[in-house]
Amino acid sequence: MSKINGVLLDITGVLKEGDSPIKNSVEAVARLREKGMKVRFVTNETQETKKSLVSRLSKMGFTLTEEEVISPCPAMAHELRRTGLRPHLLVHPTVLEEFDGVSTENPNCVVIGDCAEHFSYENMNKAFRVLINMSEPLLYSLGKGKYFREDGELVLDVGSYAACLEYATGAKSKIVGKPEPTFFQTALDMMQIKAEEAVMVGDDLVSDVGGAQGCGIKGILVRTGKFRPADERHPEVKPFFIADDLHHAVNHIISLL
Amino acid sequence: MSKINGVLLDITGVLKEGDSPIKNSVEAVARLREKGMKVRFVTNETQETKKSLVSRLSKMGFTLTEEEVISPCPAMAHELRRTGLRPHLLVHPTVLEEFDGVSTENPNCVVIGDCAEHFSYENMNKAFRVLINMSEPLLYSLGKGKYFREDGELVLDVGSYAACLEYATGAKSKIVGKPEPTFFQTALDMMQIKAEEAVMVGDDLVSDVGGAQGCGIKGILVRTGKFRPADERHPEVKPFFIADDLHHAVNHIISLL
Numbered sequence: 001m002s003k004i005n006g007v008l009l010d011i012t013g014v015l016k017e018g019d020s021p022i023k024n025s026v027e028a029v030a031r032l033r034e035k036g037m038k039v040r041f042v043t044n045e046t047q048e049t050k051k052s053l054v055s056r057l058s059k060m061g062f063t064l065t066e067e068e069v070i071s072p073c074p075a076m077a078h079e080l081r082r083t084g085l086r087p088h089l090l091v092h093p094t095v096l097e098e099f100d101g102v103s104t105e106n107p108n109c110v111v112i113g114d115c116a117e118h119f120s121y122e123n124m125n126k127a128f129r130v131l132i133n134m135s136e137p138l139l140y141s142l143g144k145g146k147y148f149r150e151d152g153e154l155v156l157d158v159g160s161y162a163a164c165l166e167y168a169t170g171a172k173s174k175i176v177g178k179p180e181p182t183f184f185q186t187a188l189d190m191m192q193i194k195a196e197e198a199v200m201v202g203d204d205l206v207s208d209v210g211g212a213q214g215c216g217i218k219g220i221l222v223r224t225g226k227f228r229p230a231d232e233r234h235p236e237v238k239p240f241f242i243a244d245d246l247h248h249a250v251n252h253i254i255s256l257l
Numbered sequence: 258m259s260k261i262n263g264v265l266l267d268i269t270g271v272l273k274e275g276d277s278p279i280k281n282s283v284e285a286v287a288r289l290r291e292k293g294m295k296v297r298f299v300t301n302e303t304q305e306t307k308k309s310l311v312s313r314l315s316k317m318g319f320t321l322t323e324e325e326v327i328s329p330c331p332a333m334a335h336e337l338r339r340t341g342l343r344p345h346l347l348v349h350p351t352v353l354e355e356f357d358g359v360s361t362e363n364p365n366c367v368v369i370g371d372c373a374e375h376f377s378y379e380n381m382n383k384a385f386r387v388l389i390n391m392s393e394p395l396l397y398s399l400g401k402g403k404y405f406r407e408d409g410e411l412v413l414d415v416g417s418y419a420a421c422l423e424y425a426t427g428a429k430s431k432i433v434g435k436p437e438p439t440f441f442q443t444a445l446d447m448m449q450i451k452a453e454e455a456v457m458v459g460d461d462l463v464s465d466v467g468g469a470q471g472c473g474i475k476g477i478l479v480r481t482g483k484f485r486p487a488d489e490r491h492p493e494v495k496p497f498f499i500a501d502d503l504h505h506a507v508n509h510i511i512s513l514l
Contacts, residue, residue, distance in 0.1 A: 115378075116378060117377075117378045117379070118378075119377075119378045119381070120374075120377060120378070121372075121373060121374045121375075121376045121377070121412075121413070122374070124376070124413055125410075125411075125412050125413055128404065128411070128412075128413050128417075129410065129411055132404070132411055146424060146425045146426075147385065147389070147425050153382075153386065154382075154385070154386055154389055155378075155382050155385075156378070156381055156382055156385055156421070156425055157425075159424065159425075160385075160421045160422070160424045160425040161421060163420050163421055163423070163424035163425075164413070164417045164418060164420055164421035164424075165417070166420070167403060167416060167417045167420035168403045168404050168413055168414075168416075168417040168420075169403075
């Protein structure tokens with residue numbers, strides 16, 4: 001078995017829930033760093049900017065920099081600047097600034113992120129009309145999560161709303177975020193390690209564990225956040241390890257060193 | 258070819274759009290009756306009660322009775338009373354009265370209708386949570402339309418929002434409404450005619466024309482309402498006839514008598 005040199009961590013449901021750190025998760029991240037592990041935070045968070053996310057996590061006691069966070073909005077903005085595509089942005093108002101300098105005039109694609117209460121009928125119809133008027137509807141979805149846990153309750157995630165637009169228009173979403181392989185590869189490249197030297201810890205069986213394992217990264221599922229008991233009996237995605245929480249996961253990772 | 262004895266008419270996009278009758282449609286329905294045709298109005302309308310719909314159409318000049326209208330809410334309420342299922346109702350507030358007497362305590366299924374602006378993130382999350390907490394999520398969808406035209410603009414229909422809940426929960430909707438065969442069969446039974454004696458006129462290629470033709474009823478597509486030119490090149494659904502509007506469709510039907 002290869003030596004483990006890097007750990008990829010999901011944020012919501014693993015490090016924190018809402019504005020509270022999950023028990024012992026601050027210490028668990030600190031222990032990984034003490035052991036000399038490279039750490040990256042690989043999130044599908046699109047309700048706030050990277051800057052705001054890092055600031056909020058820092059206040060909870062986590063030590064991290066913006067450069068260590070891989071999130072969909074900056075990756076999407078990069079792709080839009082590279083291709084010159086002009087998006088209709090169906091994203092949370094707080095992340096609009098991540099798209100500064102991207103032209104949205106006369107849009108020729110739609111970008112959908114997690115909009116929470118901004119997933120109104122009116123906003124969905126606006127995005128729908130842009131797509132239905134294109135000869136080949138082009139839809140980018142910032143992740144494909146079904147739901148997540150927030151303030152103790154499950155809520156619909158961006159992937160479910162993307163499915164609504166797909167059904168209505170016949171578009172097939174292009175994913176920017178987990179479980180898309182290039183997203184994990186970006187983290188590996190930044191750490192300058194190979195897939196077999198890395199472990200991903202997440203609460204989403206498909207996006208975190210399945211996505212990572214599809215790239216050859218070991219996937220650890222935690223029983224926090226959106227975890228549901230049925231996840232342990234999934235017919236296709238079999239985690240490398242299932243941990244009660246991040247603390248437990250880190251103990252297991254350290255035992256492998 | 259069999260003699261035509263009955264005509265099934267879709268309402269929105271065929272007879273009217275918003276609160277206005279489509280040009281010559283009032284006269285077209287009257288001509289069918291003059292020719293001795295049995296007429297039924299087969300609609301997936303779930304934003305208003307059958308009573309309100311008939312009253313509104315009457316004010317526009319159409320002659321029809323509530324008994325001639327086949328719509329999803331009364332059919333769904335009948336099914337709920339028959340089975341004793343207790344729904345969580347994600348339906349437009351104006352049609353709640355169609356479900357009078359149906360218990361919604363401790364729900365064991367979800368019924369989704371066209372809610373328009375009531376398709377809020379909050380309402381979608383409530384329905385989602387009922388489904389995700391069931392061991393076998395049971396979702397009834399009042400139609401499976403992708404979108405329709407309202408006040409000159411295309412808007413998302415119930416089928417698209419059902420697709421959102423299906424993706425999130427793994428449920429597969431049971432359809433009550435077009436294009437479900439029993440819905441068309443109800444109209445045939447009421448008219449006491451066979452499928453080959455009937456014609457369906459609609460603006461929805463899949464729900465109206467495809468649904469009808471799946472039952473052996475001839476399907477006429479009209480180029481009004483939600484019709485889009487691409488509908489004429491659909492790889493699977495080939496209408497019996499394509500008419501500019503209901504007036505044109507009725508001329509064609511009469512020419513077959």
